[in-house]
Amino acid sequence: MYPEELMYAEDHEWLRVENGIATVGITHYAQDQLGDLVFVELPHIGDEFGKDDPFGVIESVKAVSDFYMPVGGTITEVNEELLDAPEIINEDPYGEGWIIKFEITDEAELDELMDVDTYTEYLEDL
Amino acid sequence: MTEQNEIKDISVVEPLIFELSSPGRRGYSLPELDVPQEELDALLPADMLREEDPQLPEVSEVDVVRHFVRLSQLNHGVDTGFYPLGSCTMKYSPKVNENMARLSGFTALHPYQPENMTQGALQLLYETGEYLKELAGLPEVTMQPVAGAHGEITGMMLVRAYHESLGEERTKVIIPDSAHGTNPATAVMAGYSTVEIPSNENGDVDLDALEEILDDDVAALMLTNPSTLGLYDQNIKEIAQMIHDVGGLLYYDGANANAIMGYSRPGDMGFDIVHFNLHKTFSAPHGGGGPGSGPIVVSDKLAKFLPVPVVSYDGEDYYMDYDRPDSIGKVHTFYGNFGVNIKAYAYIRSLGAEGLKAVAENAVLNANYLQESLKDYYHLEFDRPCMHEFVLSGKNQKREHGVSTLDIAKALLDYGLHPPTVYFPLIIDEALMIEPTETESRQSLDEFIEAMIEIAGDAEEEPEALHEAPINTPVRRLDEAQAARNPVVRWYPEDYAEDD
Numbered sequence: 290m291y292p293e294e295l296m297y298a299e300d301h302e303w304l305r306v307e308n309g310i311a312t313v314g315i316t317h318y319a320q321d322q323l324g325d326l327v328f329v330e331l332p333h334i335g336d337e338f339g340k341d342d343p344f345g346v347i348e349s350v351k352a353v354s355d356f357y358m359p360v361g362g363t364i365t366e367v368n369e370e371l372l373d374a375p376e377i378i379n380e381d382p383y384g385e386g387w388i389i390k391f392e393i394t395d396e397a398e399l400d401e402l403m404d405v406d407t408y409t410e411y412l413e414d415l
Numbered sequence: 416m417t418e419q420n421e422i423k424d425i426s427v428v429e430p431l432i433f434e435l436s437s438p439g440r441r442g443y444s445l446p447e448l449d450v451p452q453e454e455l456d457a458l459l460p461a462d463m464l465r466e467e468d469p470q471l472p473e474v475s476e477v478d479v480v481r482h483f484v485r486l487s488q489l490n491h492g493v494d495t496g497f498y499p500l501g502s503c504t505m506k507y508s509p510k511v512n513e514n515m516a517r518l519s520g521f522t523a524l525h526p527y528q529p530e531n532m533t534q535g536a537l538q539l540l541y542e543t544g545e546y547l548k549e550l551a552g553l554p555e556v557t558m559q560p561v562a563g564a565h566g567e568i569t570g571m572m573l574v575r576a577y578h579e580s581l582g583e584e585r586t587k588v589i590i591p592d593s594a595h596g597t598n599p600a601t602a603v604m605a606g607y608s609t610v611e612i613p614s615n616e617n618g619d620v621d622l623d624a625l626e627e628i629l630d631d632d633v634a635a636l637m638l639t640n641p642s643t644l645g646l647y648d649q650n651i652k653e654i655a656q657m658i659h660d661v662g663g664l665l666y667y668d669g670a671n672a673n674a675i676m677g678y679s680r681p682g683d684m685g686f687d688i689v690h691f692n693l694h695k696t697f698s699a700p701h702g703g704g705g706p707g708s709g710p711i712v713v714s715d716k717l718a719k720f721l722p723v724p725v726v727s728y729d730g731e732d733y734y735m736d737y738d739r740p741d742s743i744g745k746v747h748t749f750y751g752n753f754g755v756n757i758k759a760y761a762y763i764r765s766l767g768a769e770g771l772k773a774v775a776e777n778a779v780l781n782a783n784y785l786q787e788s789l790k791d792y793y794h795l796e797f798d799r800p801c802m803h804e805f806v807l808s809g810k811n812q813k814r815e816h817g818v819s820t821l822d823i824a825k826a827l828l829d830y831g832l833h834p835p836t837v838y839f840p841l842i843i844d845e846a847l848m849i850e851p852t853e854t855e856s857r858q859s860l861d862e863f864i865e866a867m868i869e870i871a872g873d874a875e876e877e878p879e880a881l882h883e884a885p886i887n888t889p890v891r892r893l894d895e896a897q898a899a900r901n902p903v904v905r906w907y908p909e910d911y912a913e914d915d
Contacts, residue, residue, distance in 0.1 A: 324821075325896030350895040351821075351838040376896070415844075 290317040292383055296399065297408035298359035300341075303383065304402060306393070311362060314387045315347070315378060318412055323349040326375040331367040332389065338362065340398050344389065347375070360398035362391035428889045429485050433906045436472040442479060470908060489889045491833050492702075497859050499785075501804045501836040501848025502595070502643055504673050504695035505702065511765065512698060512758035521757055526749040530734050537733035540726045540750065543760045544710065550672075550771070551689040551712035552682025557721045558710045559751040563670060564597045566690030566709030567637075569722060571605035572743045573688060573713060574635045574664050576720040580741070583662070585634035591620050593644055593840045595670060598637040607634055614842060618646045618797040620654055629661045639668040640684065641675070641802035643840045643848070645782060655685025664688065664717075672696045673852070674779055674803035677772035687714045697759035708755035722746045777853035778803040781860060785851055788864045792871040796843055804850035806843050807835075813845050818874040818881050820845040825892055826873070828885035830866040 295303040301319035305312045320326070328348035338344050343355035344364070367389050371377060378386035393399070403411060456464060474482075492498070498505040516522075524536055544556040560566040571588070578585050588602035589610050599609045610628050615621040620638070636658045641647045648654070655665050667686040673696045681689045693708035694701040701707070713721065723742045724735035735750075766774065779802050786805040790798065793807040809820035824834035824847070836848040851860060873881055885891060 327896055327899035348899075350899060352841060376900070 291405050291409055293405050295383070296359070296402040296404065297411075298357070298402055299411070300357040300359075302357060302359045304359045304399075306399070309393060309396075310365060310390055311360065311393050312387050312390050313356075313359060314382055315356070316408075317382055320379050320382050320386075323347065323354065324351045325349055326378050329371045329375045329378070329388075331369070331371065332364050334364050334367065336364045337394075338364075338391075339394075347378075356388060358391075359402055361394040363394070364389055364391045366390035428489060429482065431906050432472045432474065432479070432482050433470075433908075435474050435478055435482060438473055440473045440475055440478070442474060442476040491828075491831075496831050496833060497851075497855060497863055498833040499835050499849045499851050499863065500833060501645075501806070501850040502670055502839070503701065503836065504670075504692070504803075504850060504852060505833075506673070506695075506698055506852040507854040508698045508700045508758070509762065509765065512761045515761040516754050516757040521754070530732070534733055536753065537726055537735070538728075539760050540753070540756060541728050541733050543756050543763070544712075544726065546760075546763050547691055547710055547712050550676060550680065551667075551686075551691070552680025553686070553689060553712045553714050555715065555718040555721060555725075556710060556712045557725060557746075558708070558756055559722045559745070559747050560690070560709040560711060561747055561752045561755075562705065562707040563668075563690060563692045563695075563709045564601060565707075565746065566692075566711045567597060567601035567666070567668070568604055569709075569743075569746050570666050570688040570690060570711050570713075571601055571607070571635065572746075573711075573717045573720045574666070575605060576741070576743050577664065577717055578634060578662075580720075583631075585632055585663070587628075587633050589625070589628065589633060589636040589658075589663075591638060591642065592842050593618070593642045594637065594639060595643065595668060598639075598668060602635075602637065614642075614644075617799070618642065618644045619648045619650055622650060622653065622657075625654065625657060629657060629663075631661055633658070633661055633663040635664045635666050637666040637668060638686075639670055640681070641671045641804075643671075643804075644797060644806050644843070645671075645674075645801040645804035645848075645850075646797060646799070647674075647679075647802050651684045659685065670695065671803060674775055676775040677768060678775055682712075682714070687717060688712075693755055693759035698762040699755045699758040706752045706755050708752045708759065710751075710756075724750075726750070774853045775803075778851075781851040781853060781855055782849070784857075784860055785849055785864065789849075789867055792868055793847065803852075804848060806840065807847040807849065808843050809845035809847060812871065812874040816874045816878040818878045820847055822878075822881040822884060823847065823867075823870055823874070826870045826881050826884040827866060829887045830862075832863060832866055 295305055297303055297316065301316045302313050303316050326347060326349050330346035332344045338358045339361045340358055342358050344358050345356040347354050347356060368387050371388065380386065493505050493507055520535060524533060530537065540558050544558055548554060548556050560569045586608055587610050588607040589612055590598050590602065592611050592613050602609045612624045612628065613621050640651055658665050664687040665685055667681040667689040669689055669691040672691055676696065688711055690709050690711045693699045699708060719739060719741040720743050722745055723739050724737045725739065727734055727736040782801050782803050782805055786801050789807060793809060794811050796808055809823050812818040812823065820837050824837045827834045838846055839848055840846060
């Protein structure tokens with residue numbers, strides 16, 4: 290449920306880095322807590338955000354929440370499929386359900402993220 | 416019985432009124448025309464005439480009456496059963512209120528009638544305002560806002576006007592994490608940015624966190640006391656002092672005023688602006704989108720900014736005071752939702768001061784009785800005496816048996832009970848927010864307790880059954896996700912084509 294190669298943030302985003310570009314989605318835990326997703330609001334390509342800034346909105350049958358940037362960056366790609374079919378995040382949070390890709394501003398910020406073991410321990414304490 | 420898991424369409428139970436339509440059927444008969452008939456196109460310009468007939472249902476009077484009575488019987492209301500919807504105060508609305516609102520002296524009034532013909536109506540508005548001032552412990556009032564959130568935005572406009580009059584431009588409004596969603600929405604609508612502060616381990620505002628974010632950019636703190644956790648913040652005087660020390664104002668969200676009526680006055684706690692929901696605390700009918708009434712009561716320093724007109728009394732006559740040059744202007748047409756104010760006035764006059772105190776007492780007593788009876792079966796995050804409501808968590812049921820709060824809520828429907836508010840406030844996992852109100856008897860509280868305990872037992876023994884609930888209601892579990900993703904909000908005739 291929590292792939293080993295990913296990095297995790299306290300707000301339940303996952304992050305994968307390839308060639309300085311980060312891909313971000315939400316974890317299995319987050320999608321399970323939110324329940325069936327019904328609406329997603331995405332940022333624009335070129336938008337710049339700092340670490341922990343809200344970059345989008347997600348709405349489920351239970352609640353509306355923000356997405357937060359695990360590290361700062363500039364948006365290079367957004368998953369527009371989600372606009373019509375937010376349930377993709379429920380079905381495949383680590384694959385087709387990715388949310389944004391961005392260029393990382395400061396790679397040093399990655400050090401503050403959790404690895405899979407730390408994240409699963411963190412979940413147990415919630 | 417339909418197959419399990421099958422989503423039953425409501426039209427299986429009752430067709431849409433369009434589907435009852437039969438060509439040529441009428442619900443009226445008009446007398447014979449006794450003036451010469453004119454053709455429509457001779458009376459109206461061509462571009463204002465429709466080319467096709469509107470597709471209205473063709474039904475008789477009895478068709479219409481039966482259809483809507485049947486629909487009303489499929490619903491659950493406070494007149495049919497227990498309705499412990501936390502933070503909404505779904506108290507019973509005494510029917511005498513309706514009788515008073517239907518007096519022809521009120522219903523036949525026109526808002527443009529001169530003041531000498533409307534003294535009774537003005538007196539009613541004035542006196543309702545006086546009562547609210549007494550309950551709030553503050554000196555000035557406007558009856559104009561027509562909803563709680565409308566009172567909020569009016570209040571925040573007063574905050575802005577006040578700071579602008581001092582030559583200050585403040586940008587921040589502080590809101591606790593247990594607040595109603597309307598509070599941050601209001602602050603943003605009023606042009607502020609919001610800063611959230613966490614609750615401490617007792618469920619109160621975290622004073623250290625508050626201290627950290629206080630500066631002279633803070634316009635206001637919006638607080639609900641008791642909070643949505645049903646907890647009375649005992650540090651309120653200290654919080655008020657801290658906000659006032661940096662020049663900010665305190666806004667009281669009156670959603671939970673039912674808990675403190677006659678016992679504790681927001682003005683004494685240090686609040687500058689208080690809104691009351693007459694459709695919650697003062698028993699005007701509630702739910703279904705209105706109409707509501709959300710008067711606000713304010714301190715002296717905000718009085719001159721209140722919306723015009725203010726209903727005043729010079730010792731002889733009641734009158735509309737428009738001569739208020741610093742007013743923020745009108746916030747609603749005419750004088751607010753007058754009919755709702757009549758019902759609140761009738762409620763206040765029926766109960767009197769002692770009666771209103773008894774309301775608060777019984778609301779708090781009922782909630783504590785439920786909390787104590789249920790806390791051994793459901794997790795209670797803040798185990799201390801509550802006010803008029805409390806928040807249980809279904810997290811143990813979810814973790815241990817895979818039964819979610821939604822399952823518990825749906826199961827209550829099978830007992831003929833309306834579920835509590837679920838998944839709010841967000842700071843409690845799998846929240847069940849329960850507010851019984853003062854109008855429930857010991858017997859109906861015991862029925863609810865019994866149902867909740869039985870459901871907790873079912874969660875352990877047959878969790879699968881709870882996933883299927885409800886099974887006794889006219890419609891089974893609806894697909895909420897599909898309803899939100901693809902809402903179908905209008906009816907189309909069978910031969911409807913896209914290019915019509």
